[in-house]
Amino acid sequence: MKRQLWALAAVCMMATAACMPVTAPETGQSVTPATDHATPANEQTAAIACSGELTSRNQEGPYYMTGSPQRDSLIDPGMPGLPILIFGRVVNQDCAPIAGAKVDFWQTDAEGRYDNSGYTLRGHTIAVEDGAYTIETIEPAPYPGRPAHIHVKVFAPDGRELLTTQLYLPGTEGSADVRAAPDLLIAYTGQDENGRQLAPFDFIVRR
Numbered sequence: 001m002k003r004q005l006w007a008l009a010a011v012c013m014m015a016t017a018a019c020m021p022v023t024a025p026e027t028g029q030s031v032t033p034a035t036d037h038a039t040p041a042n043e044q045t046a047a048i049a050c051s052g053e054l055t056s057r058n059q060e061g062p063y064y065m066t067g068s069p070q071r072d073s074l075i076d077p078g079m080p081g082l083p084i085l086i087f088g089r090v091v092n093q094d095c096a097p098i099a100g101a102k103v104d105f106w107q108t109d110a111e112g113r114y115d116n117s118g119y120t121l122r123g124h125t126i127a128v129e130d131g132a133y134t135i136e137t138i139e140p141a142p143y144p145g146r147p148a149h150i151h152v153k154v155f156a157p158d159g160r161e162l163l164t165t166q167l168y169l170p171g172t173e174g175s176a177d178v179r180a181a182p183d184l185l186i187a188y189t190g191q192d193e194n195g196r197q198l199a200p201f202d203f204i205v206r207r
């Protein structure tokens with residue numbers, strides 16, 4: 001909760017409009033990747049504090065694939081879904097940024113399907129000097145037995161795996177998965193000029 005509050009404060013400093021209540025657009029819309037992936041997230045994260053509490057681990061599941069492409073957006077042109085921008089920092093428990101950390105994402109599409117033959121909705125980004133990372137994607141749909149979630153792995157610059165976890169989407173609060181690891185629930189703090197729901201999340205990992 002603390003993280004979400006200061007993240008919201010950072011958003012508010014950047015744009016008053018972002019502090020207004022969020023009305024999510026209809027899901028199923030066709031979206032186009034935004035072109036300004038560097039903002040506003042990277043600027044916002046500069047003001048974010050750090051709790052020092054390690055991000056919960058979560059199961060990898062059966063659908064991870066190595067070799068995902070590096071990119072700032074997982075959205076392909078015309079892809080249906082609610083666009084979201086996940087951003088934050090990768091830091092260790094002393095709150096020191098891990099520049100060069102690799103943050104690898106994989107998820108289902110807006111109908112709850114994984115691409116297990118290619119890299120649709122799979123990709124990784126690299127944290128910059130202050131540990132900031134940004135990834136644009138769509139809100140995944142749940143599939144039988146699972147609340148809506150996005151899988152994540154975080155790797156050190158030397159390739160060591162630091163964390164395997166999952167992020168849970170708004171609306172999954174009542175699920176057993178979120179009750180077991182409430183820090184993995186993301187919250188939308190606003191909507192940017194590209195119609196993307198803003199979802200701040202810091203990864204706090206062991207050194």
Ligand SMILES: [Fe+2]
Pocket residue numbers: 061063146149151
């Ligand atoms: Fe999954």
